[in-house]
Amino acid sequence: MTIFIDRLIGAIQEKNTPCIVGLDPALDRMPKSWLKHQGITPKSSIVERAEAIYQYNLMVLDAIADLVPAVKPQSAYYELFGSAGIIALEKTIMAARDRDLLVILDVKRGDIASTATAYAQSYLPSEPKRPYAADAITIVPYLGTDCLDPFFQEAIQWGKGIFVCVKTSNPGASIIQEQKINHRYLYEIVADLIKSAADQSIGESGYSGIGAVVGATYPEAAIKLRQQLPRSIFLVPGVGAQGGGNEGIKACFNPDGLGGVVSSSRAIMYPHLYGSEDTNRDTIRQAAIALIAQVQDILTT
Numbered sequence: 001m002t003i004f005i006d007r008l009i010g011a012i013q014e015k016n017t018p019c020i021v022g023l024d025p026a027l028d029r030m031p032k033s034w035l036k037h038q039g040i041t042p043k044s045s046i047v048e049r050a051e052a053i054y055q056y057n058l059m060v061l062d063a064i065a066d067l068v069p070a071v072k073p074q075s076a077y078y079e080l081f082g083s084a085g086i087i088a089l090e091k092t093i094m095a096a097r098d099r100d101l102l103v104i105l106d107v108k109r110g111d112i113a114s115t116a117t118a119y120a121q122s123y124l125p126s127e128p129k130r131p132y133a134a135d136a137i138t139i140v141p142y143l144g145t146d147c148l149d150p151f152f153q154e155a156i157q158w159g160k161g162i163f164v165c166v167k168t169s170n171p172g173a174s175i176i177q178e179q180k181i182n183h184r185y186l187y188e189i190v191a192d193l194i195k196s197a198a199d200q201s202i203g204e205s206g207y208s209g210i211g212a213v214v215g216a217t218y219p220e221a222a223i224k225l226r227q228q229l230p231r232s233i234f235l236v237p238g239v240g241a242q243g244g245g246n247e248g249i250k251a252c253f254n255p256d257g258l259g260g261v262v263s264s265s266r267a268i269m270y271p272h273l274y275g276s277e278d279t280n281r282d283t284i285r286q287a288a289i290a291l292i293a294q295v296q297d298i299l300t301t
């Protein structure tokens, strides 16, 4: 069995980019012309809307599948439609796998040990054909080590990945994550909790799939965290729509040009909202190519 981290690093090297695309399908961001073409109106049923988000994802997947190593669906955009949305998420995961893309399912879960195990078994099952079968998930750390360990154990057992929210990209993150305890930031203490599981699960690629979410919006934190967790893979959001800069992206990578995946959702999925005249398969592809070029430039200079 080739474990998640080695498949991810292999796909990054094959596609020659650490950029990934977030699948956050929101009807109110989709072009009106596209919705009209799909027959979506204010009277459309929940099932029709959920099918529309799946169809939109197919357009995005077809535009970017050969360019990037992975996609990151955010569960909330699917849960919004109840069971129909869950079906749309399952179909999206399967469509991504069919296109040889790794799937990082963004669920940001966290709970007491017994429930954490159930979450991990739901999203990271050993059989790839199970619903929700993702390659990695995002989790939140604030219930403590007994919340983290079941996720780590399940992931290590089945060769999957975990991204712990260590320093998130949002503007309010510092109010909690930059609290100081004994002269150290809370995010550094959270990183300590990951280190031992990460060190015990280093793959042939030299990296560990026990990783961290580190926003591109906080370069100083990223520099510290890169030193603290040298072998962990970082999920790096906050580029594009959230304005994270080159410095923050660069800080998340090691000198070998590896160590992170740079994730962009809205700026890729909805080019018409970010300066492009239209959104279609071509403009989505162009948006992904632009991100890839930007990141390549950052990592090679």
Ligand SMILES: O=C(O)c1cc(=O)[nH]c(=O)n1[C@@H]1O[C@H](COP(=O)(O)O)[C@@H](O)[C@H]1O
Pocket: 022, 024, 072, 074, 106, 138, 167, 168, 169, 170, 213, 214, 215, 237, 238, 239, 240, 241, 242, 263, 264, 265, 266, 267
């Ligand atoms: O885990 C994430 O992906 C994540 C972590 C974080 O710190 N900040 C963050 O924006 N995200 C996710 O990234 C997506 C937003 O990406 P953009 O549309 O590119 O800004 C949403 O799905 C967020 O939930």
